[in-house]
Amino acid sequence: MPDRELTFAQAIREALIEEMRRDSSVCIFGEDVAEAGTPFKVLAGLVEEFGSERVIDTPISEAGFTGIAVGAAMTGLRPVVDIMFGDFITLTMDQMANQAAKVHYMSGGKWKVPMVMRTTLGATRRSAAQHSQSLHAWFSHVPGLKVVLPSTPRDAKGLLKTAIRDDNPVAFFEDKMMYRAKGPVPQEEYTIPFGVADIKREGRDITIVATSSMVQVALGAAGLLEKAGISAEVIDPRTTWPLDEKTLIESAQKTGRAMVVDEGYGRYGVAGEIAAVIAEAAFYDLDAPVKRLGAMQVPIPFSPPLEDLTVPTEKSVFEVAQELCR
Amino acid sequence: MSSATRSELGSEAAVERWLRAYRQMLSIRAFEERVNDLYTRALMPGLAHLYLGEEAIAVGVCEALNRDDYITSTHRGHGHCLAKGAAPDRMFAELLGKEAGYCRGKGGSMHIADPATGNLGANAIVAGSVAIATGAALSAKRLGNGRVTVCFFGEGALGQGLLYEVMNLAELWKLPVLYVCENNLYTEYTHYEETTAGEIPGRAAAFGIKSETVDGQDVRAVYAVAAKFVAGARRGDGPGFLVANTYRYHGHHVGDISREYYRPKEEEQHWKTERDPLKLLGSWLLKQGLADEAVLARIAAEVNGQLDAAVQFAIAAPYPNPEEVDKDVYA
Ligand SMILES: Cc1ncc(C[n+]2csc(CCOP(=O)(O)OP(=O)(O)O)c2C)c(N)n1
Numbered sequence: 001m002p003d004r005e006l007t008f009a010q011a012i013r014e015a016l017i018e019e020m021r022r023d024s025s026v027c028i029f030g031e032d033v034a035e036a037g038t039p040f041k042v043l044a045g046l047v048e049e050f051g052s053e054r055v056i057d058t059p060i061s062e063a064g065f066t067g068i069a070v071g072a073a074m075t076g077l078r079p080v081v082d083i084m085f086g087d088f089i090t091l092t093m094d095q096m097a098n099q100a101a102k103v104h105y106m107s108g109g110k111w112k113v114p115m116v117m118r119t120t121l122g123a124t125r126r127s128a129a130q131h132s133q134s135l136h137a138w139f140s141h142v143p144g145l146k147v148v149l150p151s152t153p154r155d156a157k158g159l160l161k162t163a164i165r166d167d168n169p170v171a172f173f174e175d176k177m178m179y180r181a182k183g184p185v186p187q188e189e190y191t192i193p194f195g196v197a198d199i200k201r202e203g204r205d206i207t208i209v210a211t212s213s214m215v216q217v218a219l220g221a222a223g224l225l226e227k228a229g230i231s232a233e234v235i236d237p238r239t240t241w242p243l244d245e246k247t248l249i250e251s252a253q254k255t256g257r258a259m260v261v262d263e264g265y266g267r268y269g270v271a272g273e274i275a276a277v278i279a280e281a282a283f284y285d286l287d288a289p290v291k292r293l294g295a296m297q298v299p300i301p302f303s304p305p306l307e308d309l310t311v312p313t314e315k316s317v318f319e320v321a322q323e324l325c326r
Numbered sequence: 327m328s329s330a331t332r333s334e335l336g337s338e339a340a341v342e343r344w345l346r347a348y349r350q351m352l353s354i355r356a357f358e359e360r361v362n363d364l365y366t367r368a369l370m371p372g373l374a375h376l377y378l379g380e381e382a383i384a385v386g387v388c389e390a391l392n393r394d395d396y397i398t399s400t401h402r403g404h405g406h407c408l409a410k411g412a413a414p415d416r417m418f419a420e421l422l423g424k425e426a427g428y429c430r431g432k433g434g435s436m437h438i439a440d441p442a443t444g445n446l447g448a449n450a451i452v453a454g455s456v457a458i459a460t461g462a463a464l465s466a467k468r469l470g471n472g473r474v475t476v477c478f479f480g481e482g483a484l485g486q487g488l489l490y491e492v493m494n495l496a497e498l499w500k501l502p503v504l505y506v507c508e509n510n511l512y513t514e515y516t517h518y519e520e521t522t523a524g525e526i527p528g529r530a531a532a533f534g535i536k537s538e539t540v541d542g543q544d545v546r547a548v549y550a551v552a553a554k555f556v557a558g559a560r561r562g563d564g565p566g567f568l569v570a571n572t573y574r575y576h577g578h579h580v581g582d583i584s585r586e587y588y589r590p591k592e593e594e595q596h597w598k599t600e601r602d603p604l605k606l607l608g609s610w611l612l613k614q615g616l617a618d619e620a621v622l623a624r625i626a627a628e629v630n631g632q633l634d635a636a637v638q639f640a641i642a643a644p645y646p647n648p649e650e651v652d653k654d655v656y657a
Contacts (some may be wrong), residue, residue: 016580027468053468058495059491059494059498061491061492061494061495061632063487063491064457064460064488064491064492064494064495065457065458065491065495066457067456067457067458067460067492068460068461068464068492068495069458069461069464069489070457070458070461071446071457071458071459071460071462071463071464071475072461072462072464072468073460073461073466074446074458074461074462074465075396075446075461075462075465076465076468076469076471076555077464077465077468077469078595079461094451094454094488095457095488097456098451099449099451099454101438103447104431104654104655104656104657105428105432105654105655106433106437106439106447107429107432107433107437107439107440107441107447107655108427108428108429108430108431108433108654109430109654110429110439110440110441111439111441111446111447112502112657113657136551143655144655144656146532146656152376154524166657167657170655182365183636218402224368279642
């Protein structure tokens with residue numbers, strides 16, 4: 001069967017529908033998830049099919065319903081919690097980092113927490129400092145959590161199905177600017193395993209590792225680089241934990257140059273970690289230092305011309321790559 | 327205590343219940359005395375928060391539960407875990423960080439968890455398990471398995487907003503959960519009145535949750551109220567809130583020795599001599615003719631023998647192998 005074109009939001013909705021049909025223990029909690037289908041309309045229609053027992057509107061209590069999901073996950077449900085904006089994960093931090101992440105280990109492997117937290121990342125929506133951050137590094141830091149960063153409708157669907165079936169707490173970050181982006185999605189059932197990077201474009205001269213919102217930016221930059229005579233390989237790790245170190249390292253060894261583009265803050269972030277993984281393992285095969293590109297280290301400003309300065313663009317990726325290949 | 331009805335006294339099941347409660351409270355007491363001893367002899371690493379003085383609450387509440395009902399517990403959790411059915415030998419092993427412990431040595435005193443007895447886990451974050459307990463109640467309701475969850479916490483947890491988020495949800499969704507607030511008067515080294523505005527039951531009332539305050543030193547009173555709430559929760563009446571007034575005999579943890587700056591010695595003495603839960607139940611059993619001195623002495627001898635053996639088991643048990651360190655990070 002040929003692939004269809006779906007939007008990112010449709011792909012996510014389809015994954016949820018399929019998993020909720022397959023497994024009656026899967027349920028959704030969050031603010032305005034039922035009739036409203038979330039402010040982004042990602043969940044439109046779900047409450048009609050699955051009922052308000054399984055698509056549950058909560059009060060504005062992020063810590064409360066996240067913790068309730070932890071307890072429900074331990075005792076027989078598979079909750080998918082919806083945190084409207086990634087900036088609000090700060091409110092859930094104790095339940096995620098101290099409870100969900102640690103229950104399995106602290107109990108000597110006896111209790112499990114099969115839950116998913118869906119949330120967003122990404123700037124340039126003119127939403128200012130408290131609705132624009134990309135905080136996936138916070139969860140990536142904590143052993144016991146898995147972190148997923150899909151960059152296409154196809155990846156979003158396959159990875160979300162895997163997340164729901166996983167027996168661990170999984171944080172799933174969706175780029176809110178991507179919800180309407182279209183891409184091919186297989187007709188037939190499929191899942192995508194965690195810890196398997198995807199080479200989005202093959203190349204010889206430089207490896208550009210890019211995550212989530214930055215994958216399309218990196219692919220755009222690769223097109224510009226090609227015109228300048230530079231062949232760029234673009235790799236999407238798809239999950240920051242587990243991390244497919246092997247694919248990243250082998251690519252850097254092949255091309256001899258690497259840079260990492262991630263929309264989180266550059267300092268102490270995902271880009272820094274991936275750069276270190278590559279530098280440690282591929283140092284003697286590299287012809288240049290590994291470069292990081294992340295969000296500018298400021299609270300995201302509201303004013304559009306200012307906000308646009310804070311995120312990596314095709315142009316800035318192109319320039320850094322070209323400099324590395326000099 | 328007047329709540330024991332004539333029929334309750336007369337029935338053999340009731341006699342058995344109070345003898346079992348006596349034995350269980352004594353086990354917790356003997357357990358904690360040995361923890362104190364292991365700790366002061368530097369055989370136990372970490373921190374030890376003793377439940378001495380508060381035994382009637384865990385025992386009275388858990389007496390109202392089935393084995394497959396759930397509990398969540400706290401940093402002062404040994405009593406809850408034992409009352410819910412944990413075995414002292416594997417408890418001691420966990421406290422000493424041994425492989426035979428409930429969490430294979432990875433949890434320790436503040437993280438005992440055991441699916442077999444419905445123990446979702448003790449928690450070292452104050453109020454850290456209130457949402458987990460409420461989530462377990464949500465599962466029970468959704469799955470229709472009739473289980474009730476009891477959420478134990480100290481009055482210090484009243485300062486955490488999370489508690490109010492989940493109480494709101496529990497009442498909205500009529501979840502089968504009983505919040506048990508053990509008010510031992512002090513959060514670490516501060517009297518709770520210095521940190522708690524208003525009245526404790528007012529917090530439940532704000533959400534329309536039924537609450538009762540009981541003498542936490544009287545196991546029969548605790549049981550009577552807990553049983554009522556648990557039965558209601560099982561029927562679908564929704565959550566309950568039980569405030570049990572109590573006292574911890576020792577310091578906040580074993581090393582908290584000089585306590586005069588936050589509470590007077592006379593106060594401690596008063597609770598130990600006048601309000602001791604074991605003495606109260608023991609003298610009631612004697613007065614009602616449900617046991618004689620010889621029976622109580624025999625129970626004490628049996629409990630002490632078991633707990634000595636449990637300590638020996640834990641001391642002799644091996645530590646986990648080094649390869650265990652990165653096992654079970656992920657399921
Ligand atoms: C979130 C959090 N803050 C502070 C602490 C440190 N702490 C441990 S026990 C405790 C006092 C708790 O008092 P209470 O809840 O009344 O329980 P009790 O110790 O009296 O049994 C504090 C402040 C903690 N463990 N978790």
